[in-house]
Amino acid sequence: MTHTSVRGRNRRTPLKAVTAAAVILAVVAGGAYAAKLGPFDRGSDALDPAAGTQARAFLADWSAGRYDGAAARTTNPTRAQDVLRSFTSGLDIDKPRLAAGAAEREDDGTVRVPYTAKMPVKGLGTWTYTSRVPLREENGIWKVDWALELVHPHLSDKAKFRLEREDTSPPEVADRNGKSLVGKEYPSLQPLLARMAGADGAPRGAIRLVDRVTGEIGGTEATFGQRADKDGKAGESATKTTLDAGWQSAADRALDAESGGRNASLVALRIDNGEILAMANTPATGFNRAASGTYAPGSTWKIVTSTALLLKNAVTPDTVVDCPKYLTVGKEFHNVETSEFHGATFRKDFMESCNTAFISLRGKLGDGETGEVARTYFGVGQEWHVGIPSYDGSVPVPKDETEKAAAMIGQGRIQANPLIMASVTATAASGRFHQPTILPGTEDKTSTTALPQSVVAQLKSMMRATVTEGTARVLADLPGDIGAKTGTAEVSEDEPNNGWLVARRGNVAVACVVEQGVTGGGSAGPILHHLLSAVPDDPS
Structure with missing residues (x-):
């Protein structure tokens, strides 16, 4: 889109002027x-x-x-x-x-x-x-x-035209406290700055009518690249975001230190209102996998599946749901490292991420029921207005029993990304979906229902047990009441699995995916541990 203004000089490198004498x-x-x-x-x-x-x-x-x-x-x-x-x-x-x-x-x-x-x-x-x-x-x-x-x-004997080209410096974007987010401390954001500032990345400039003697601007004949006011001057303030500079810098450092050179991305957002605190990708190539990626969420999706089961009173955390090594539903499903837990409770199945136990409960839910729960309570698949382009999730109705079995554990045709799974985690922690946003004042067209507090309490308890006794023990040494869920998502028979981890602490929910990370605890775990170690306090 072509806008019609040029940024003010105090916010950019001085404009190059080319004078056309007349x-x-x-x-x-x-x-x-x-x-x-x-x-x-x-x-x-x-x-x-x-x-x-x-x-x-x-x-x-x-x-x-x-x-x-x-x-x-x-x-x-x-x-x-x-x-x-x-x-x-x-x-x-x-x-x-x-x-x-x-x-x-x-x-x-x-x-x-x-x-x-x-x-x-x-x-x-x-x-x-x-x-x-x-x-x-x-x-x-x-x-x-x-x-x-x-x-x-x-054109007259008193006025001539001057062409001004604006420097191609990144647009000014600030965090929630007014701190600039332009710079090497935030590598993941640099390809996104123009999007957040509402610019299209096109060159900017203007043709001004100026006084031949004083050079004073008398008007603007044409503008290219962005919108100007009647005097041809852009707004003085930087675009303000919901991001937190400290969290963003820590997120970039965590990915750099712990991703092992693999593609990875993460999102951290506030639980109480959905405001995004950090959004990071490595490598920072321009494609924002954190918000626009399409991944099978793997076992992190068991938060949604568990919600659907708990809402129907199909299980309680203490219900015994056996966890065998294998279960065949059109094809053979197994647990990570073919683990098994005979006589396990549903809480144990959740915290050990038992695929076979969850698949065995598929008859408790209608074919489209998990998707309806995802949409109604978690906002997944509705139209989100984040402030930048985003993919808002897909939970199609399974085509057969095999696909329904896969959907119970976040596989099949279910697609999400770290932004969606951070939001799912936040909703599970508070009981209320808040549309994620990165720009204040974005439109919200979603319509959701609050979760019963009894279900929220059960989800929080099982997520806490996953940290203290289960597959997310990588976070157990951190201070605070942390709850989490790991995930391993199959990509193909020829590629290593993607690793997932979602967590909540205080008023923040985080989600991380590592492509070809094999397991969530082993790949995404160190990244989130690094992040949460660097930002011990909740943002204001």
Whole structure:
């Protein structure tokens, strides 16, 4: 999208100015231009065909860069040539397109030919305006009656145009406390700054009308790249986000230190309102996997599956649900490292992430029931307005029993990303879905229902047990009442599994995925441990 402003100078490197001089010229006589003037509409020249032909010849020469030819058709070719050349080349205009209309006669006998100018400014866009070519007859020959306003109506002996190109520095973006997020401390954010600032990444600039003596700006004729106010000045404040500079820096450092060179991403957000505190990717190539990635969430999805089962009173944490090594439902499913827990309770199945136990409960839920719970209580699959592009999840109805079995453990066709799973974790911790946002004041079109507090208490208890006794023990030595869920998601038979870990502490929920990380505790665990160790306090 092309905006119509240029950022203020105090926020960017000074603008490069290119001045197009315009001088009052007198025109010498020139011969008539040959017929068939290419793209120029001959229009209706019934008033005097020779006048219209001369005007079109002048515009054709100017458009083609034949400044001497165009100037020769005016009443002062020397000065006309100078101004046409300086106006066109000085404003970096490449191949003007000048379309003439029908000739009009004034009361004083002057003939004027209106034209539309489309001036492509190199690297910025097209400046479009209208003007008129005046002509008068001298000794039976029509000549262009030179005046500055025929080049542009606002050009005069007091005002000229200046092209300003804005520096390509990253747009200013600030965290929730006003601290700048531009810099090497936040590598993951640098490809996202333009998105968060509402810019499209296109070059920016403007054509200003300035006083010939003082250089003072009198107006803005055209802007490229972003919106300007009537004075051509951009807003003075940086775009403010919900991000927290401390959390963001810690997230980037955690990925750098613990990802082992693998693709990984994480999101941290506030539980009470969904505001995103950190969003990080490694490598920081520009594709925001944290918010736009599409991954099977693996066993982290068991938070949603458990919610569906608990809502129906199909199980309680103390219900015995056996956990065998294998279970066949169209194909053989097994647990990580083919573990088994005979006589296990549902709490044990959750904290040890037992696939076979969860799959054995598939008959307790209707085919589309988990998807409905995900949408109704967790907002997954609804339209989110985060403030940047995001993928908001998909939980399709299983096509058969095998796919339903896979969906119980976050496989099959279920797709999510760290943003979604951080939000799922936050909802499980508070009982209320809050649309994640990275820009204050974003629109919220979601509609969800609060979870019963009895279900929330059960989920929090099982997630806490996962840290103290289960697969998320990697976080057990950290201070605070931390709850978590690990996940291992199959990608293909030929690739290692993706590793997941989600956690909540205080008022923050976090989620991390490591591509080809094999297990969640082994790959995503060290990353979140590093992050939570660096930010012991909840954000304000």
